[in-house]
Amino acid sequence: MYAQLSRAVERRDWAQALRLVDLLLKQLQDPALRQDLESYRGQLESYHRAQGDPPPLQWPLLHKPFVGEFPVTNLFDHDVPLREGDGNGRFVSGQGQVWTPSPQHPCGKSDGHAGYDWAMPVGTPILAAAAGRVTVARPEPEFFCPSLSRPVRGLRVRILHEGGSPGGIRLETLYAHLSQIWVHEGQRVAAGEEIGLSGESGCASGPHLHFEVRRLDQTNSGEPAPVDPYGWFGSDLDPWSIHPLGAESPFLWQVGQAPSLGSCWPLQQLPGHPPPSGDPAE
Incomplete structure:
Protein backbone atom coordinates (compact mmCIF):
# COMPACT_ATOMS: atom_id res chain seq x y z
CA MET A 1 0.00 0.00 0.00
CA GLN A 51 -1.98 22.33 -5.85
CA GLY A 52 1.71 22.77 -5.18
CA ASP A 53 4.60 20.36 -5.31
CA PRO A 54 3.98 17.12 -3.42
CA PRO A 55 5.45 16.72 0.06
CA PRO A 56 8.37 14.31 0.22
CA LEU A 57 7.10 10.86 1.09
CA GLN A 58 10.58 9.74 2.10
CA TRP A 59 11.01 12.12 5.05
CA PRO A 60 12.69 12.45 7.38
CA LEU A 61 15.39 9.77 7.23
CA LEU A 62 15.39 6.29 8.71
CA HIS A 63 14.36 2.98 7.17
CA LYS A 64 13.63 -0.11 9.25
CA PRO A 65 17.06 -1.64 10.04
CA PHE A 66 16.09 -5.31 9.81
CA VAL A 67 13.93 -7.75 7.89
CA GLY A 68 10.85 -9.15 9.66
CA GLU A 69 8.94 -8.36 12.84
CA PHE A 70 10.51 -8.87 16.26
CA PRO A 71 9.67 -7.88 19.84
CA VAL A 72 11.37 -4.86 21.36
CA THR A 73 13.05 -5.72 24.67
CA ASN A 74 14.72 -2.46 25.72
CA LEU A 75 13.87 1.18 25.06
CA PHE A 76 15.84 4.44 25.09
CA ASP A 77 16.31 5.86 28.60
CA HIS A 78 15.64 9.60 28.49
CA ASP A 79 17.08 10.01 32.04
CA VAL A 80 19.84 9.63 31.05
CA PRO A 81 21.23 7.52 28.14
CA LEU A 82 24.83 7.37 29.35
CA ARG A 83 25.06 3.62 30.05
CA GLU A 84 27.31 3.02 33.07
CA GLY A 85 27.65 6.81 33.34
CA ASP A 86 23.99 7.00 34.37
CA GLY A 87 23.37 4.97 37.52
CA ASN A 88 20.44 7.08 38.71
CA GLY A 89 18.12 4.06 38.90
CA ARG A 90 15.44 5.87 36.95
CA PHE A 91 14.24 4.86 33.48
CA VAL A 92 12.15 7.33 31.48
CA SER A 93 10.53 6.22 28.22
CA GLY A 94 9.82 8.43 25.22
CA GLN A 95 6.27 8.83 26.53
CA GLY A 96 7.50 10.23 29.83
CA GLN A 97 6.70 7.12 31.85
CA VAL A 98 9.04 6.41 34.75
CA TRP A 99 10.11 3.12 36.31
CA THR A 100 13.07 1.39 37.92
CA PRO A 101 15.16 -0.41 35.28
CA SER A 102 15.46 -4.16 35.80
CA PRO A 103 16.59 -7.16 33.70
CA GLN A 104 13.08 -8.54 34.27
CA HIS A 105 11.29 -5.41 33.04
CA PRO A 106 9.63 -5.99 29.64
CA CYS A 107 10.62 -2.62 28.19
CA GLY A 108 13.35 -0.96 30.25
CA LYS A 109 16.09 -3.32 31.37
CA SER A 110 19.26 -1.21 31.35
CA ASP A 111 19.75 2.02 33.26
CA GLY A 112 21.14 4.56 30.81
CA HIS A 113 20.25 2.51 27.72
CA ALA A 114 21.13 4.63 24.68
CA GLY A 115 19.19 2.80 21.97
CA TYR A 116 16.61 0.11 21.20
CA ASP A 117 16.95 -3.66 21.40
CA TRP A 118 14.95 -6.12 19.31
CA ALA A 119 15.18 -9.84 20.10
CA MET A 120 15.75 -11.78 16.87
CA PRO A 121 17.35 -15.05 15.76
CA VAL A 122 21.04 -15.11 14.95
CA GLY A 123 21.51 -14.58 11.22
CA THR A 124 18.67 -12.08 10.66
CA PRO A 125 19.65 -9.65 7.86
CA ILE A 126 20.53 -6.20 9.22
CA LEU A 127 20.03 -3.22 6.92
CA ALA A 128 21.50 0.27 6.72
CA ALA A 129 18.83 2.56 8.15
CA ALA A 130 19.82 5.36 5.75
CA ALA A 131 22.34 6.12 3.04
CA GLY A 132 25.77 6.98 4.34
CA ARG A 133 29.41 6.09 4.84
CA VAL A 134 30.55 3.21 7.04
CA THR A 135 32.85 4.60 9.75
CA VAL A 136 33.24 1.46 11.90
CA ALA A 137 32.98 -2.19 10.79
CA ARG A 138 35.00 -4.32 13.17
CA PRO A 139 35.04 -5.96 16.60
CA GLU A 140 34.82 -3.50 19.46
CA PRO A 141 37.73 -3.30 21.94
CA GLU A 142 37.66 -6.10 24.50
CA PHE A 143 35.99 -5.19 27.81
CA PHE A 144 34.66 -6.99 30.86
CA CYS A 145 30.94 -7.75 30.71
CA PRO A 146 29.48 -7.87 34.26
CA SER A 147 26.35 -9.77 33.24
CA LEU A 148 28.43 -12.53 31.61
CA SER A 149 31.36 -12.32 34.10
CA ARG A 150 33.97 -12.48 31.34
CA PRO A 151 35.78 -10.32 28.76
CA VAL A 152 33.92 -9.89 25.47
CA ARG A 153 34.34 -8.32 22.01
CA GLY A 154 31.22 -7.67 20.00
CA LEU A 155 30.89 -7.06 16.27
CA ARG A 156 29.49 -3.66 15.37
CA VAL A 157 28.91 -1.29 12.46
CA ARG A 158 28.57 2.50 12.53
CA ILE A 159 27.30 4.55 9.59
CA LEU A 160 27.59 8.32 9.19
CA HIS A 161 24.61 10.07 7.57
CA GLU A 162 25.19 13.60 6.26
CA GLY A 163 22.25 15.53 4.83
CA GLY A 164 18.61 14.56 4.47
CA SER A 165 17.77 14.73 8.17
CA PRO A 166 15.58 17.39 9.85
CA GLY A 167 17.46 20.68 10.02
CA GLY A 168 20.40 19.22 8.09
CA ILE A 169 21.94 17.71 11.22
CA ARG A 170 24.46 14.91 10.84
CA LEU A 171 23.55 11.59 12.41
CA GLU A 172 25.32 8.30 13.05
CA THR A 173 23.63 4.92 13.44
CA LEU A 174 25.07 1.95 15.35
CA TYR A 175 24.28 -1.75 14.83
CA ALA A 176 25.69 -3.94 17.63
CA HIS A 177 25.97 -7.61 18.68
CA LEU A 178 26.30 -8.76 15.06
CA SER A 179 27.40 -12.25 14.03
CA GLN A 180 28.75 -11.20 10.62
CA ILE A 181 29.77 -7.92 8.98
CA TRP A 182 29.39 -7.52 5.22
CA VAL A 183 30.70 -3.96 4.77
CA HIS A 184 34.04 -2.27 5.25
CA GLU A 185 35.09 1.08 6.68
CA GLY A 186 34.88 3.89 4.16
CA GLN A 187 32.27 2.10 2.06
CA ARG A 188 29.21 4.04 0.87
CA VAL A 189 25.95 2.20 1.50
CA ALA A 190 22.38 2.81 0.36
CA ALA A 191 19.34 2.82 2.62
CA GLY A 192 18.12 -0.74 3.02
CA GLU A 193 21.42 -2.32 1.96
CA GLU A 194 22.39 -5.43 3.93
CA ILE A 195 25.37 -4.65 6.17
CA GLY A 196 25.57 -7.87 8.18
CA LEU A 197 23.71 -10.46 10.22
CA SER A 198 22.34 -10.20 13.74
CA GLY A 199 23.92 -12.20 16.54
CA GLU A 200 24.71 -12.17 20.25
CA SER A 201 28.35 -11.06 20.23
CA GLY A 202 29.73 -8.81 22.91
CA CYS A 203 27.90 -8.13 26.17
CA ALA A 204 24.62 -9.75 25.12
CA SER A 205 22.55 -12.16 27.20
CA GLY A 206 20.72 -13.42 24.12
CA PRO A 207 20.47 -12.87 20.36
CA HIS A 208 19.28 -9.38 19.51
CA LEU A 209 20.04 -6.19 17.60
CA HIS A 210 21.06 -3.09 19.51
CA PHE A 211 20.23 -0.08 17.33
CA GLU A 212 21.37 3.38 18.32
CA VAL A 213 21.30 6.87 16.81
CA ARG A 214 23.76 9.63 17.69
CA ARG A 215 23.29 13.29 16.84
CA LEU A 216 26.53 15.00 15.84
CA ASP A 217 25.33 18.62 15.53
CA GLN A 218 23.32 21.07 17.61
CA THR A 219 23.76 19.23 20.89
CA ASN A 220 23.90 20.93 24.29
CA SER A 221 27.61 20.21 24.77
CA GLY A 222 28.68 20.53 21.15
CA GLU A 223 29.76 16.87 21.31
CA PRO A 224 27.93 13.85 19.80
CA ALA A 225 24.95 12.70 21.85
CA PRO A 226 22.64 9.68 21.58
CA VAL A 227 19.05 10.53 20.66
CA ASP A 228 15.77 8.64 20.57
CA PRO A 229 14.72 8.08 16.92
CA TYR A 230 11.10 7.83 18.10
CA GLY A 231 11.28 11.33 19.55
CA TRP A 232 9.72 12.55 22.79
CA PHE A 233 5.98 12.35 23.50
CA GLY A 234 5.89 13.11 27.23
CA SER A 235 3.69 15.88 28.61
CA ASP A 236 6.67 17.66 30.19
CA LEU A 237 10.15 18.55 28.97
CA ASP A 238 12.34 15.70 27.82
CA PRO A 239 14.99 15.42 30.59
CA TRP A 240 17.63 14.40 28.03
CA SER A 241 16.94 17.47 25.86
CA ILE A 242 17.91 19.80 28.73
CA HIS A 243 20.77 17.73 30.16
CA PRO A 244 24.22 19.38 29.72
CA LEU A 245 25.36 16.39 27.64
CA GLY A 246 22.02 15.85 25.91
CA ALA A 247 20.16 16.86 22.77
CA GLU A 248 16.63 17.10 21.41
CA SER A 249 15.32 13.85 19.91
CA PRO A 250 13.37 14.44 16.66
CA PHE A 251 11.15 11.69 15.25
CA LEU A 252 13.42 10.24 12.56
CA TRP A 253 11.54 7.40 10.86
CA GLN A 254 10.18 7.59 7.35
CA VAL A 255 6.48 7.02 6.81
CA GLY A 256 5.71 3.39 7.61
CA GLN A 257 9.30 2.49 8.51
CA ALA A 258 9.35 2.76 12.31
CA PRO A 259 9.58 -0.75 13.80
CA SER A 260 6.61 -1.42 16.05
CA LEU A 261 7.27 -1.14 19.76
CA GLY A 262 4.34 -3.42 20.51
CA SER A 263 3.17 -3.48 24.12
CA CYS A 264 5.97 -1.07 25.09
CA TRP A 265 4.12 1.74 23.28
CA PRO A 266 2.01 2.59 25.09
CA LEU A 267 3.53 0.66 27.97
CA GLN A 268 1.00 -1.83 29.28
CA GLN A 269 1.05 -4.09 32.30
CA LEU A 270 2.19 -7.54 31.21
CA PRO A 271 1.61 -10.82 33.09
CA GLY A 272 4.14 -11.18 35.87
CA HIS A 273 5.33 -7.57 35.68
CA PRO A 274 4.14 -4.56 37.70
CA PRO A 275 3.03 -1.41 35.88
CA PRO A 276 5.50 1.47 35.68
CA SER A 277 5.75 3.43 38.91
CA GLY A 278 6.06 7.14 39.46
CA ASP A 279 4.80 10.16 37.62
CA PRO A 280 5.72 11.41 34.15
CA ALA A 281 9.18 12.90 33.90
CA GLU A 282 9.49 16.40 35.20
Whole structure:
Protein backbone atom coordinates (compact mmCIF):
# COMPACT_ATOMS: atom_id res chain seq x y z
CA MET A 1 0.00 0.00 0.00
CA TYR A 2 2.93 2.34 0.65
CA ALA A 3 4.08 1.79 -2.93
CA GLN A 4 0.61 2.78 -4.17
CA LEU A 5 0.75 5.88 -1.98
CA SER A 6 4.15 6.84 -3.40
CA ARG A 7 2.86 6.50 -6.97
CA ALA A 8 -0.29 8.52 -6.19
CA VAL A 9 1.84 11.34 -4.74
CA GLU A 10 4.20 11.30 -7.74
CA ARG A 11 1.29 11.80 -10.15
CA ARG A 12 -0.35 14.31 -7.76
CA ASP A 13 -3.52 12.28 -7.41
CA TRP A 14 -4.31 13.86 -4.06
CA ALA A 15 -7.72 12.23 -3.61
CA GLN A 16 -6.25 8.74 -4.10
CA ALA A 17 -3.29 9.55 -1.85
CA LEU A 18 -5.59 10.72 0.94
CA ARG A 19 -7.76 7.60 0.58
CA LEU A 20 -4.67 5.39 0.88
CA VAL A 21 -3.44 7.29 3.95
CA ASP A 22 -6.86 6.86 5.59
CA LEU A 23 -6.75 3.12 4.87
CA LEU A 24 -3.29 2.88 6.40
CA LEU A 25 -4.43 4.81 9.48
CA LYS A 26 -7.23 2.28 10.02
CA GLN A 27 -4.69 -0.54 10.01
CA LEU A 28 -2.02 1.01 12.24
CA GLN A 29 -2.13 0.47 16.00
CA ASP A 30 1.28 1.84 16.96
CA PRO A 31 0.85 5.48 18.18
CA ALA A 32 4.28 6.48 16.89
CA LEU A 33 3.46 5.25 13.39
CA ARG A 34 0.02 6.86 13.52
CA GLN A 35 1.40 10.25 14.53
CA ASP A 36 3.91 10.14 11.68
CA LEU A 37 1.22 9.25 9.15
CA GLU A 38 -1.32 11.75 10.52
CA SER A 39 1.28 14.49 10.17
CA TYR A 40 1.92 13.42 6.60
CA ARG A 41 -1.83 13.46 5.90
CA GLY A 42 -1.93 17.08 7.01
CA GLN A 43 0.84 17.90 4.53
CA LEU A 44 -1.06 16.15 1.74
CA GLU A 45 -4.20 18.16 2.49
CA SER A 46 -2.34 21.46 2.39
CA TYR A 47 -0.65 20.58 -0.90
CA HIS A 48 -3.99 19.40 -2.28
CA ARG A 49 -5.55 22.78 -1.52
CA ALA A 50 -2.61 24.72 -2.94
CA GLN A 51 -1.98 22.33 -5.85
CA GLY A 52 1.71 22.77 -5.18
CA ASP A 53 4.60 20.36 -5.31
CA PRO A 54 3.98 17.12 -3.42
CA PRO A 55 5.45 16.72 0.06
CA PRO A 56 8.37 14.31 0.22
CA LEU A 57 7.10 10.86 1.09
CA GLN A 58 10.58 9.74 2.10
CA TRP A 59 11.01 12.12 5.05
CA PRO A 60 12.69 12.45 7.38
CA LEU A 61 15.39 9.77 7.23
CA LEU A 62 15.39 6.29 8.71
CA HIS A 63 14.36 2.98 7.17
CA LYS A 64 13.63 -0.11 9.25
CA PRO A 65 17.06 -1.64 10.04
CA PHE A 66 16.09 -5.31 9.81
CA VAL A 67 13.93 -7.75 7.89
CA GLY A 68 10.85 -9.15 9.66
CA GLU A 69 8.94 -8.36 12.84
CA PHE A 70 10.51 -8.87 16.26
CA PRO A 71 9.67 -7.88 19.84
CA VAL A 72 11.37 -4.86 21.36
CA THR A 73 13.05 -5.72 24.67
CA ASN A 74 14.72 -2.46 25.72
CA LEU A 75 13.87 1.18 25.06
CA PHE A 76 15.84 4.44 25.09
CA ASP A 77 16.31 5.86 28.60
CA HIS A 78 15.64 9.60 28.49
CA ASP A 79 17.08 10.01 32.04
CA VAL A 80 19.84 9.63 31.05
CA PRO A 81 21.23 7.52 28.14
CA LEU A 82 24.83 7.37 29.35
CA ARG A 83 25.06 3.62 30.05
CA GLU A 84 27.31 3.02 33.07
CA GLY A 85 27.65 6.81 33.34
CA ASP A 86 23.99 7.00 34.37
CA GLY A 87 23.37 4.97 37.52
CA ASN A 88 20.44 7.08 38.71
CA GLY A 89 18.12 4.06 38.90
CA ARG A 90 15.44 5.87 36.95
CA PHE A 91 14.24 4.86 33.48
CA VAL A 92 12.15 7.33 31.48
CA SER A 93 10.53 6.22 28.22
CA GLY A 94 9.82 8.43 25.22
CA GLN A 95 6.27 8.83 26.53
CA GLY A 96 7.50 10.23 29.83
CA GLN A 97 6.70 7.12 31.85
CA VAL A 98 9.04 6.41 34.75
CA TRP A 99 10.11 3.12 36.31
CA THR A 100 13.07 1.39 37.92
CA PRO A 101 15.16 -0.41 35.28
CA SER A 102 15.46 -4.16 35.80
CA PRO A 103 16.59 -7.16 33.70
CA GLN A 104 13.08 -8.54 34.27
CA HIS A 105 11.29 -5.41 33.04
CA PRO A 106 9.63 -5.99 29.64
CA CYS A 107 10.62 -2.62 28.19
CA GLY A 108 13.35 -0.96 30.25
CA LYS A 109 16.09 -3.32 31.37
CA SER A 110 19.26 -1.21 31.35
CA ASP A 111 19.75 2.02 33.26
CA GLY A 112 21.14 4.56 30.81
CA HIS A 113 20.25 2.51 27.72
CA ALA A 114 21.13 4.63 24.68
CA GLY A 115 19.19 2.80 21.97
CA TYR A 116 16.61 0.11 21.20
CA ASP A 117 16.95 -3.66 21.40
CA TRP A 118 14.95 -6.12 19.31
CA ALA A 119 15.18 -9.84 20.10
CA MET A 120 15.75 -11.78 16.87
CA PRO A 121 17.35 -15.05 15.76
CA VAL A 122 21.04 -15.11 14.95
CA GLY A 123 21.51 -14.58 11.22
CA THR A 124 18.67 -12.08 10.66
CA PRO A 125 19.65 -9.65 7.86
CA ILE A 126 20.53 -6.20 9.22
CA LEU A 127 20.03 -3.22 6.92
CA ALA A 128 21.50 0.27 6.72
CA ALA A 129 18.83 2.56 8.15
CA ALA A 130 19.82 5.36 5.75
CA ALA A 131 22.34 6.12 3.04
CA GLY A 132 25.77 6.98 4.34
CA ARG A 133 29.41 6.09 4.84
CA VAL A 134 30.55 3.21 7.04
CA THR A 135 32.85 4.60 9.75
CA VAL A 136 33.24 1.46 11.90
CA ALA A 137 32.98 -2.19 10.79
CA ARG A 138 35.00 -4.32 13.17
CA PRO A 139 35.04 -5.96 16.60
CA GLU A 140 34.82 -3.50 19.46
CA PRO A 141 37.73 -3.30 21.94
CA GLU A 142 37.66 -6.10 24.50
CA PHE A 143 35.99 -5.19 27.81
CA PHE A 144 34.66 -6.99 30.86
CA CYS A 145 30.94 -7.75 30.71
CA PRO A 146 29.48 -7.87 34.26
CA SER A 147 26.35 -9.77 33.24
CA LEU A 148 28.43 -12.53 31.61
CA SER A 149 31.36 -12.32 34.10
CA ARG A 150 33.97 -12.48 31.34
CA PRO A 151 35.78 -10.32 28.76
CA VAL A 152 33.92 -9.89 25.47
CA ARG A 153 34.34 -8.32 22.01
CA GLY A 154 31.22 -7.67 20.00
CA LEU A 155 30.89 -7.06 16.27
CA ARG A 156 29.49 -3.66 15.37
CA VAL A 157 28.91 -1.29 12.46
CA ARG A 158 28.57 2.50 12.53
CA ILE A 159 27.30 4.55 9.59
CA LEU A 160 27.59 8.32 9.19
CA HIS A 161 24.61 10.07 7.57
CA GLU A 162 25.19 13.60 6.26
CA GLY A 163 22.25 15.53 4.83
CA GLY A 164 18.61 14.56 4.47
CA SER A 165 17.77 14.73 8.17
CA PRO A 166 15.58 17.39 9.85
CA GLY A 167 17.46 20.68 10.02
CA GLY A 168 20.40 19.22 8.09
CA ILE A 169 21.94 17.71 11.22
CA ARG A 170 24.46 14.91 10.84
CA LEU A 171 23.55 11.59 12.41
CA GLU A 172 25.32 8.30 13.05
CA THR A 173 23.63 4.92 13.44
CA LEU A 174 25.07 1.95 15.35
CA TYR A 175 24.28 -1.75 14.83
CA ALA A 176 25.69 -3.94 17.63
CA HIS A 177 25.97 -7.61 18.68
CA LEU A 178 26.30 -8.76 15.06
CA SER A 179 27.40 -12.25 14.03
CA GLN A 180 28.75 -11.20 10.62
CA ILE A 181 29.77 -7.92 8.98
CA TRP A 182 29.39 -7.52 5.22
CA VAL A 183 30.70 -3.96 4.77
CA HIS A 184 34.04 -2.27 5.25
CA GLU A 185 35.09 1.08 6.68
CA GLY A 186 34.88 3.89 4.16
CA GLN A 187 32.27 2.10 2.06
CA ARG A 188 29.21 4.04 0.87
CA VAL A 189 25.95 2.20 1.50
CA ALA A 190 22.38 2.81 0.36
CA ALA A 191 19.34 2.82 2.62
CA GLY A 192 18.12 -0.74 3.02
CA GLU A 193 21.42 -2.32 1.96
CA GLU A 194 22.39 -5.43 3.93
CA ILE A 195 25.37 -4.65 6.17
CA GLY A 196 25.57 -7.87 8.18
CA LEU A 197 23.71 -10.46 10.22
CA SER A 198 22.34 -10.20 13.74
CA GLY A 199 23.92 -12.20 16.54
CA GLU A 200 24.71 -12.17 20.25
CA SER A 201 28.35 -11.06 20.23
CA GLY A 202 29.73 -8.81 22.91
CA CYS A 203 27.90 -8.13 26.17
CA ALA A 204 24.62 -9.75 25.12
CA SER A 205 22.55 -12.16 27.20
CA GLY A 206 20.72 -13.42 24.12
CA PRO A 207 20.47 -12.87 20.36
CA HIS A 208 19.28 -9.38 19.51
CA LEU A 209 20.04 -6.19 17.60
CA HIS A 210 21.06 -3.09 19.51
CA PHE A 211 20.23 -0.08 17.33
CA GLU A 212 21.37 3.38 18.32
CA VAL A 213 21.30 6.87 16.81
CA ARG A 214 23.76 9.63 17.69
CA ARG A 215 23.29 13.29 16.84
CA LEU A 216 26.53 15.00 15.84
CA ASP A 217 25.33 18.62 15.53
CA GLN A 218 23.32 21.07 17.61
CA THR A 219 23.76 19.23 20.89
CA ASN A 220 23.90 20.93 24.29
CA SER A 221 27.61 20.21 24.77
CA GLY A 222 28.68 20.53 21.15
CA GLU A 223 29.76 16.87 21.31
CA PRO A 224 27.93 13.85 19.80
CA ALA A 225 24.95 12.70 21.85
CA PRO A 226 22.64 9.68 21.58
CA VAL A 227 19.05 10.53 20.66
CA ASP A 228 15.77 8.64 20.57
CA PRO A 229 14.72 8.08 16.92
CA TYR A 230 11.10 7.83 18.10
CA GLY A 231 11.28 11.33 19.55
CA TRP A 232 9.72 12.55 22.79
CA PHE A 233 5.98 12.35 23.50
CA GLY A 234 5.89 13.11 27.23
CA SER A 235 3.69 15.88 28.61
CA ASP A 236 6.67 17.66 30.19
CA LEU A 237 10.15 18.55 28.97
CA ASP A 238 12.34 15.70 27.82
CA PRO A 239 14.99 15.42 30.59
CA TRP A 240 17.63 14.40 28.03
CA SER A 241 16.94 17.47 25.86
CA ILE A 242 17.91 19.80 28.73
CA HIS A 243 20.77 17.73 30.16
CA PRO A 244 24.22 19.38 29.72
CA LEU A 245 25.36 16.39 27.64
CA GLY A 246 22.02 15.85 25.91
CA ALA A 247 20.16 16.86 22.77
CA GLU A 248 16.63 17.10 21.41
CA SER A 249 15.32 13.85 19.91
CA PRO A 250 13.37 14.44 16.66
CA PHE A 251 11.15 11.69 15.25
CA LEU A 252 13.42 10.24 12.56
CA TRP A 253 11.54 7.40 10.86
CA GLN A 254 10.18 7.59 7.35
CA VAL A 255 6.48 7.02 6.81
CA GLY A 256 5.71 3.39 7.61
CA GLN A 257 9.30 2.49 8.51
CA ALA A 258 9.35 2.76 12.31
CA PRO A 259 9.58 -0.75 13.80
CA SER A 260 6.61 -1.42 16.05
CA LEU A 261 7.27 -1.14 19.76
CA GLY A 262 4.34 -3.42 20.51
CA SER A 263 3.17 -3.48 24.12
CA CYS A 264 5.97 -1.07 25.09
CA TRP A 265 4.12 1.74 23.28
CA PRO A 266 2.01 2.59 25.09
CA LEU A 267 3.53 0.66 27.97
CA GLN A 268 1.00 -1.83 29.28
CA GLN A 269 1.05 -4.09 32.30
CA LEU A 270 2.19 -7.54 31.21
CA PRO A 271 1.61 -10.82 33.09
CA GLY A 272 4.14 -11.18 35.87
CA HIS A 273 5.33 -7.57 35.68
CA PRO A 274 4.14 -4.56 37.70
CA PRO A 275 3.03 -1.41 35.88
CA PRO A 276 5.50 1.47 35.68
CA SER A 277 5.75 3.43 38.91
CA GLY A 278 6.06 7.14 39.46
CA ASP A 279 4.80 10.16 37.62
CA PRO A 280 5.72 11.41 34.15
CA ALA A 281 9.18 12.90 33.90
CA GLU A 282 9.49 16.40 35.20
